Amino acid sequence: xxxxxxxxxxxxxxxxxxxxxxxxxxxNAAWQGLCSKCWxxxxxxxxxxxxxxxxxxxxxxxxxxxxxxxxxxxxxxxxSLTPFxxxxxxxxxxxxxxxxxxxxxxxxxxxxxxKKAPCEKVEKVSGARERHGEALLRDLRGMFxxxxxxxxxxxxxxxxxxxxxxxxxxxxxxxxxxSRDFVDFLKNLQKPGREIHKQCRAFIENMANKKDxxxxxxxxxxxxxxxxxxxxxxxxxxxxxERVERVMDQVEKYIMTRLYKNVFCPETTDDEKKDLATQHRxxxxxxxxxxxxxxxxxxEIPEVSDNVVKAITDVIEMDSKRVPRDKLACIxxxxxxxxxxxxxTKNEPASADDFLPTLIYIVLKANPPRLQSNIQYITRFCNPxxxxxxxxxxxxxxxxxxxxxxxxxxxxxxxxxxxDFERYMSGQASPRKQEPELWPQAxxxxxxxxxxxxxxxxxxxxxxxxxxxxxxxxxxxxxxxxSDLISWQESVEREVQExxxxxxxxxxxxxxxxxxxxxxxxxxxxxLQPQVFVG
Amino acid sequence: MSGxxxxxxxxMLGKESVGKTxxxxxxxxxxxxxxxxQNTIGAAFVARQVQVxxxxxxxGIWDTAGSERYEAMSRIYYRGAKAxxxxxxxxxxxxxxxxxxxxxxxxxxxxxxKIYLCGTKNDLVESDRSMRQVDYHDVQDFAxxxxxxxxxxxxxxGCNVDKLFEKVAEDINNTAFxxxxxxxxxxxxxxxxxxxYSCCNH
Numbered sequence: 001x002x003x004x005x006x007x008x009x010x011x012x013x014x015x016x017x018x019x020x021x022x023x024x025x026x027x028n029a030a031w032q033g034l035c036s037k038c039w040x041x042x043x044x045x046x047x048x049x050x051x052x053x054x055x056x057x058x059x060x061x062x063x064x065x066x067x068x069x070x071x072x073x074x075x076x077x078x079x080s081l082t083p084f085x086x087x088x089x090x091x092x093x094x095x096x097x098x099x100x101x102x103x104x105x106x107x108x109x110x111x112x113x114x115k116k117a118p119c120e121k122v123e124k125v126s127g128a129r130e131r132h133g134e135a136l137l138r139d140l141r142g143m144f145x146x147x148x149x150x151x152x153x154x155x156x157x158x159x160x161x162x163x164x165x166x167x168x169x170x171x172x173x174x175x176x177x178x179s180r181d182f183v184d185f186l187k188n189l190q191k192p193g194r195e196i197h198k199q200c201r202a203f204i205e206n207m208a209n210k211k212d213x214x215x216x217x218x219x220x221x222x223x224x225x226x227x228x229x230x231x232x233x234x235x236x237x238x239x240x241x242e243r244v245e246r247v248m249d250q251v252e253k254y255i256m257t258r259l260y261k262n263v264f265c266p267e268t269t270d271d272e273k274k275d276l277a278t279q280h281r282x283x284x285x286x287x288x289x290x291x292x293x294x295x296x297x298x299x300e301i302p303e304v305s306d307n308v309v310k311a312i313t314d315v316i317e318m319d320s321k322r323v324p325r326d327k328l329a330c331i332x333x334x335x336x337x338x339x340x341x342x343x344x345t346k347n348e349p350a351s352a353d354d355f356l357p358t359l360i361y362i363v364l365k366a367n368p369p370r371l372q373s374n375i376q377y378i379t380r381f382c383n384p385x386x387x388x389x390x391x392x393x394x395x396x397x398x399x400x401x402x403x404x405x406x407x408x409x410x411x412x413x414x415x416x417x418x419x420d421f422e423r424y425m426s427g428q429a430s431p432r433k434q435e436p437e438l439w440p441q442a443x444x445x446x447x448x449x450x451x452x453x454x455x456x457x458x459x460x461x462x463x464x465x466x467x468x469x470x471x472x473x474x475x476x477x478x479x480x481x482x483s484d485l486i487s488w489q490e491s492v493e494r495e496v497q498e499x500x501x502x503x504x505x506x507x508x509x510x511x512x513x514x515x516x517x518x519x520x521x522x523x524x525x526x527x528l529q530p531q532v533f534v535g
Numbered sequence: 536m537s538g539x540x541x542x543x544x545x546x547m548l549g550k551e552s553v554g555k556t557x558x559x560x561x562x563x564x565x566x567x568x569x570x571x572x573q574n575t576i577g578a579a580f581v582a583r584q585v586q587v588x589x590x591x592x593x594x595g596i597w598d599t600a601g602s603e604r605y606e607a608m609s610r611i612y613y614r615g616a617k618a619x620x621x622x623x624x625x626x627x628x629x630x631x632x633x634x635x636x637x638x639x640x641x642x643x644x645x646x647x648x649k650i651y652l653c654g655t656k657n658d659l660v661e662s663d664r665s666m667r668q669v670d671y672h673d674v675q676d677f678a679x680x681x682x683x684x685x686x687x688x689x690x691x692x693g694c695n696v697d698k699l700f701e702k703v704a705e706d707i708n709n710t711a712f713x714x715x716x717x718x719x720x721x722x723x724x725x726x727x728x729x730x731x732y733s734c735c736n737h
Binding site: 294339349350351352353355356357385388389390391393394395397398400401404405408412413 | 542543544547551552555556579580582593595597598599600601602604605607608611612614615
């Protein structure tokens, strides 16, 4: 490869072919005369630098903008939004969104209408507030950033629930990154690495032509490919299972990231219908309590409820991952949190008798998006050995079990009478006593009563109204303070004026020198001298 | 082929509070736990290696929820299991009735799964004969009928626990070898190392 550019040359010195860094390996013109290792280091450094610069720029712009907001009268364009959108890193993207959300709350004009309903509501509230606020008091805004940021309504949803406008671009960036990582990884394997890459590419192209196949056929294709690949690797690595597994993990990551769009919840299946059915089912079961399921978890303990929240977050996060293994990792993390919660409550390690009910409870509380699709996807496209044996497989099986239980759940499985079960299901009664009549208008007519999501929305709105009132009070206080200050200033001015009038300023000619005034000094007696008495 | 491993799934079945978890705890950590204990966060899934001759067999032991309300789901658990340890409490005759249910299920759905019957809490019976509620001969007859092995264990003193799991590992190892010979018969020409098919595919 290295001779490509030099082939026509008459004489090539050995030293010219070597890596410019002088590491002793051969360089390559395509890598600016560096060897592969040095080139990668160089490239990584440049990339890191670029990312850091971008970050710095973003932060600078943000600061500038905040400063501009604080001093100016508000309604200005948002200059920092455009550079923000350029960012590659997902994290940055999330941060940006958070920042813009926060800004939206305070933006006096509602021209940039947000897409989501809760956001709109907030906007209205903030708009109303804004009208009350005066230009002078705008400085107070900085004080409120923190609480608003914390309860940003998009915070949870942009984890993957709601498709954001940037999602397609983001995914293509992710694909690129995964492809790059894959190539980097395979470089270490040298020749077989190239072979693996070629095969994977061929397979992906091949799969692109099979879009209209059924999900089971697609699954079979992928599984066959895994099988062939691991067979080959097994011969190549002379039976070192660990190395084969490592390569297979990368292969799975690469292939499934590429294929995800086509094979996740494909149109040929009724996965989507099942998703909706499960979602409705879970929503209808919102009234199921910890006691009914015999869940050994006490949410009164802060540490426990913390673990419960983390478990819920993890199981929801599963939908945002693309690689089956990553999805499994989410389930495993969720399970670990559950184990922690049980352990803290019961003070002893959990057995399956404790774990399964708790997982069911978590799934009911989380209502994870596209649950059935995700389960189907993992079953179809995950490396089968992982599902059958390892720890991940165990937790996944439990999740499947939990879903099956939720689907089949009846009065008997909750130790309820059939009548009670019916009444709860139809929304005529609620077993929970602590939160009735709080939002009597919350329940959508008929159906499954007030869903937990809706209650939450109302609770959030309640909170918002409370906050608005509080802010109103603060504004009131500030206004009072302002008028106090103004009247105080006036009174001081008046007083000063009065005093000035009373004692008009007389300017005398200044004395020439201090000592020249003291002519009398010479007549004073001399200062006392210490005297020594003897005896 | 020394030092190579076989991954096998072993499910624990049995009514609530027959001592499935204690059995696993005893096997994995060689201890019997009374009251609060701290070191493990969960005993629902454990992996443990067992030496069989010159090979190491990795047993992935799956605990299952024994409550009747999850009975309908138990099928999901034992799918693809190599062995099932069906537990019952020697001092509780109702727990043995449930054993029959699982055995039937296993025979219907998972014919390659080898069944082991395990009577637990043997120490209680040893100390007081009148505690025994399940007749040894009845169980032995049933075990013969379904061609299962029978063990009476005590997680408290460790009696028979290691023996049970060693037997499980040994049987898994033997069947794994059968698979190799079978598969080599099919595609001997192409693949030198067919041993691993048995662990990756099944």
